[in-house]
Every structure is written in C-alpha cells, then in structure tokens.
Amino acid sequence: MTALAGGPGSWSENILQYFLRRNQIAAEDGAEVTWYHAANHKAQLREALSSPALMIEADVLLASDGSGHGQPVMAHPPETSSDNSLQEWLAEVTKSSKGIKLDFKSLAAVAPSMALLKGVEERLQRPVWINADVLPGPNADRRAVEARPFIDTVTSFFPDVTLSLGWTTGWHAEKANEGYSWPMVRQMEHLCRELQQPVSFPVRVALVRQSCPELRWLLEKSDRYSLTVWTGKDDNYSVEDLLYIRDCFDKSKVFYDLLEPQNHEFKQAIGIKVDA
Incomplete structure (x- = not known):
C-alpha cells in the first residue's frame, strides 16, 4: 500500500506541493526547484540563505575531539572540522523558509x-530531507553508510x-563507467518497499542516461519515489544528457541539483527562468 504525502508543512509533504x-x-516540475549545494561553512550558508535557492544541501559529520564524542559539524570529507556546527547551522536556517537536505557520510x-x-x-x-548513500553502486570508491541502522535511527526520531x-x-574520465544495474535497483527497492514516507x-547524472530502464522500473514501484540528479565537479556530461533524462521520466519525479x-x-x- 502506498502512503499519501503528508499535510502542509509536514516533513513528508510533497516538496512540489509545498513550493507551489x-x-x-x-x-x-522538479526542474523548477533550485538548490544550493554544500552550504557548510558560515560564509557558504550566508550566501545560500540570501540566494534564490529553494533547497539548501549541506554535509554533517562528527568533529573529532579525540574521545569519539565530537559534536556534529558542517563539513564534507576530506575535511574533518568546520567553522559551523550543526546547532549553529540550524539556528540560522530556521530564520528562513528554505527547505533543507542534510547529507551524512557516517552513521x-x-x-x-x-x-x-x-x-x-x-x-x-518546510521540506526536510535526510540523505545517505546506503548501498554500493556503480564504480563505487568508498563504503556505504549501513542502510538499516541509518533508516532505523532517522525514523526513530522522525517517522x-x-x-x-x-x-x-x-x-x-579515462575509462568506461558502469551505470545503475538491475541488481542495484532491485536491492534498493527491497530496502524501501516497507517504508511509508x-x-x-x-543518482549521478553522468551514469543515468545508460540506466533509464532500471531507474524507471524503480520509480514505477511507488508514487512516493523520486530521483535527485546530482553531479561531481569533474564529471563529464552534456545538456543533451539532461534533456534525455528529462524525457525518460515524469517531470514531477526528478529533481536537478546541478553545478x-x-x-x-x-x-x-527547457524554458525555465534562472534567477541571477
């Protein structure tokens, strides 16, 4: 059974309904939602809050204090410290109406x-998304966050x-890159099928075009599902790849967090005005 999206202002409200x-x-149309990526340090967060972006994405890790009990700070590996704690970051974000996405690299x-x-x-x-890479994927170069403990911890606080x-x-760049395979999308579907939110x-834009059948199958499993297309700063892809992706999926089911x-x-x- 598929759960309905949450009501106005809830963290399970359809993100497009919120901004509409x-x-x-x-x-x-997911392409209408604008993103500010890696708003970690105080200067970046100030810029994000004053920008036209509707969603602010940032990275959270534990600052090492030598005891293993460091406080959550806003940084992306290989950085291990920051001028901005999560507590300070949230204090600033709550003064705005922007949605947030918090990305975790460790449990x-x-x-x-x-x-x-x-x-x-x-x-x-407003929209609140909690993110982690929880399964090994194409050309994986690091360990995933443990899926079940991550989901269980998050949902124990916020169901x-x-x-x-x-x-x-x-x-x-120098070799052929595999896309999202059938075993990968089936593993993800198995992980998510019992979730209600x-x-x-x-999904990494440079790997999506070759994976449209697999990812379309995954989205068709529930109307709660969507894609967020993102890119690494050195990835090689074209606007034609993005237009191909846009034609492959329902426009209300794909978001674009691009550089x-x-x-x-x-x-x-695609005829969407870009704010300066």
Missing part, C-alpha cells in the same frame, strides 16, 4: 544530529521525514 502552495514555483553523526534537529522541529515547517537514499558511486534516490554552467544551460533549454 507558497507560489515559489509555477508548475509541478556516528546521525543520532546526535537527529537530537539537535528534534530541538528545532516546530520551527521547521515521516523524507528520506534521500543513494548508492556510493565513482566516475572516471517519500524517498528520493540521488554551473550546466544548470543554467539546462534551465534555458
């Missing part, structure tokens, strides 16, 4: 981060929060 309700997008940071998030829950009546569950991936699957200049070129190609 606020007149911040014009259509039920250790999840429970203390969820406890901090619980403290501001009443002030976060209806939107989950963003991905695969570890790699991309190499919305789930978005982050420049491809983001601007893609939005121009």
